[in-house]
Amino acid sequence: MSAASPTNSPLLHNRYRILSRLGEGRLATVYRAEDERLRRHVLVHLLRTELVPQENLRRRFEEEARRGAQLSHPGLLEVYDSGDVSGRPYMVTEDIAGQPLADVGLLNPGEALGVVRTVVSAVAMAQSQGVPHPPVSSRNVWLLPGGRAVLLENWTIPPSETVQDLAPYRAPERAAGGPPTPATSVYALGILAWETFVGRRPFDPQQPLGTQANQELPPISTVRPAIFSPELDRIVAQAVAPDPSLRYTTPIDFGRALDHYADASTAQTGRLATLPTGITATVPAQPTPVPAAAPAEAPQVRPKRAFRRAQQAAPAVAPPPPPPVLQAPPPSRTMSAPAPQYNQQAVDQQIKREVKRQVRRQGCQRALIKRTTQLVLVFLLLYGIYLGIGYTYDWATGRLAQINPTEWLTSRLPNPSDFVPSWLRNPGELTATYRVTRPVRLRSSPGASADTNIVKVLEAGSRVQQIGPPEADPDGQPYTWLRVIVLDDGTQGWIANLEGLLE
Incomplete structure (x- = not known):
């Protein structure tokens, strides 16, 4: 399917009208469509044609659609529907309009912290539920106009550039050939956090895989002095530690550390205590040392007068500069669009409700x-x-002397076949073929009391096939009714199962 005009656009399963082709991701081709039943725009993710024969990728795509529908998080796309068309599985999600985090530029510290917490929370919830999630990358994190951050498979990146885009987020043990673990996800999230606060990627994606393990990631406060927070530097440094044993164990632990940092950085401090009126606190200045003179010529100066002269001659010391604050005025934005207003409190409440x-x-x-x-x-x-009481009674009356205990117990236990209908025990009865021996009326429903339900009259020699279990006569007659199909013309109806009528 390609971009189609409104007058000649394909309709998927009589519901989703394909409007345009947006691009291709790692697994799927993404289209914008209109849900004609609910009158809303959606995104249709169709597994790429060349990936259909690969059973493992097909199974992962179907698993992501099925498990993603059971997961609701503001940092992930909402899955509406899934299915299969011409052997290609597809997934229908919510439609979004935004831009990748890599193209946004520099964010102010509050917005950057909100974006990182949302993405970390989304990855933590997906991994805790066993749901596959898109790989972590600043081009896979989209910022929507309302301030919402979403982790998705970016369809604007050519599949040939995906490996190069994800290279800076690959943990050293993954670059060495190790399997993915929660610690490798923590490393990727730590790199994303550094990039979100600084506004650029820490490593060059063109460098060979594995070389970034030997490079030290500079603190955020060194690259962006406007954000001076040793605690934030410590959290990010622990997340991107080259040794997996020194990192946070899971994304949940990393998210918990970011939550504690957010609570501490936004907490209000109390007012400083003031002295009562009329009392002032003064610190006497240190007197300037006087060079020692000859003992014979030393003048006699009173200590009090010498202290006053030294106090007047001491130079004034300027107060130390105030420490830098965490949130400085944001620099000039390179974007033409206004900065989104991010409501982290509303997102936190939604996450708590979902949990x-x-x-x-x-x-x-x-x-x-x-x-x-x-x-x-x-x-x-x-x-x-019940069995014990029955056994005791039979033993007391002497019946057990004549009956084998095993046979007695077997006779008391229910027969499993009694709970299974006869047509289920013998499925061949449902598809038996008969020949009519004499003319009989084919009726639209069981019952011979009314002549209005006659479909046709079957002549002798007509062949019919049973297509359902027998039903009792509604008038209480001692015979059953069979639902059959006439093999000559395909007519369906009911005939009475009278003695000698069918053979």
């Missing part, structure tokens, strides 16, 4: 399994008591 909903659902599932197990155990206990 509570997930916890409640898991609690209900565990409670249902527990109650079902208890009911089964109670039923087995009661049935065991």
